Amino acid sequence: MSQLYVKRKSVFIAGTALLGAMVAVLDWVFKIAGLKIPFPLLPFLKFDVLGIPMLLSFFLFGFLSGAITSMVAWLSISFRDPFSGFMKFLAEFSTIIGVYLVLRARRPTSNWWKTISMVSGILVRVIVMAVANILLLPIFMPAFYKTYTAVIVVIPLISVFNAIQGAVGVFGGFLFYEAVILRLPSLKTE
Numbered sequence: 302m303s304q305l306y307v308k309r310k311s312v313f314i315a316g317t318a319l320l321g322a323m324v325a326v327l328d329w330v331f332k333i334a335g336l337k338i339p340f341p342l343l344p345f346l347k348f349d350v351l352g353i354p355m356l357l358s359f360f361l362f363g364f365l366s367g368a369i370t371s372m373v374a375w376l377s378i379s380f381r382d383p384f385s386g387f388m389k390f391l392a393e394f395s396t397i398i399g400v401y402l403v404l405r406a407r408r409p410t411s412n413w414w415k416t417i418s419m420v421s422g423i424l425v426r427v428i429v430m431a432v433a434n435i436l437l438l439p440i441f442m443p444a445f446y447k448t449y450t451a452v453i454v455v456i457p458l459i460s461v462f463n464a465i466q467g468a469v470g471v472f473g474g475f476l477f478y479e480a481v482i483l484r485l486p487s488l489k490t491e
Contacts, residue, residue: 312488317366320358321373324351328377340462343455348462352393352470353477356422359397360478361488367397384441392430396467399425415475423467430463431456 328351331337337347351374359367371394379386399422407414434456438446446452482489 313362313366316362316488317358317369320354320361320366321370323354324370324373325377327351327354328374332381340458340465342458343462346459346462348466348469350469350473351389352396352466353473355393356397356400356470356474357477357481359400360474361481364397364401367401368394371397384437388430388433388437391433392426392463392466393470395429396422396426396470399423400471419468419471419475422471423464426467427460427463431460434459 327349331349331351337349340346340348355367355370355374358370371390374393375386375390377386378389400418402425403414403418403421435449435452438452439449446455
């Protein structure tokens with residue numbers, strides 16, 4: 302094994318562990334301190350910044366790292382509410398997949414491709430979460446959503462929430478990625 306491979310693997314493990322721990326800590330701090338911001342149109346949906354370290358993990362260390370940090374959020378939130386934990390995982394992981402699809406097809410050589418990958422991440426998130434809500438809310442929240450029609454009525458509001466939350470994660474992740482790469486260019490994989 303080459304020294305470069307071992308160094309890269311060590312950086313991957315350490316970076317993923319650090320950002321995964323950050324996700325768990327941010328989740329609990331935001332929950333305990335009441336820092337999550339309710340979405341005014343559907344107050345049970347709350348904005349947070351958990352997507353930023355997940356996307357940063359993906360940008361710095363790759364798809365597997367982003368998936369692992371998303372699973373950390375799933376586990377952390379699942380201690381309080383397993384359904385919410387799964388939905389958070391699904392939302393953030395689908396955002397990562399959307400960004401990945403564009404970045405895999407073409408490495409971003411310009412801000413144009415970065416913008417397209419961000420929009421792709423947000424769109425994939427909105428679509429996946431709309432389908433997931435339609436399928437799962439009547440099963441897991443029957444007191445509020447007795448039928449699929451009841452869910453379809455609120456899907457536009459849920460989609461707006463997911464678009465905003467996805468934008469926070471993607472733009473924040475890219476912003477932090479650019480800041481980290483500026484200071485630590487050795488982490489850049491392109």
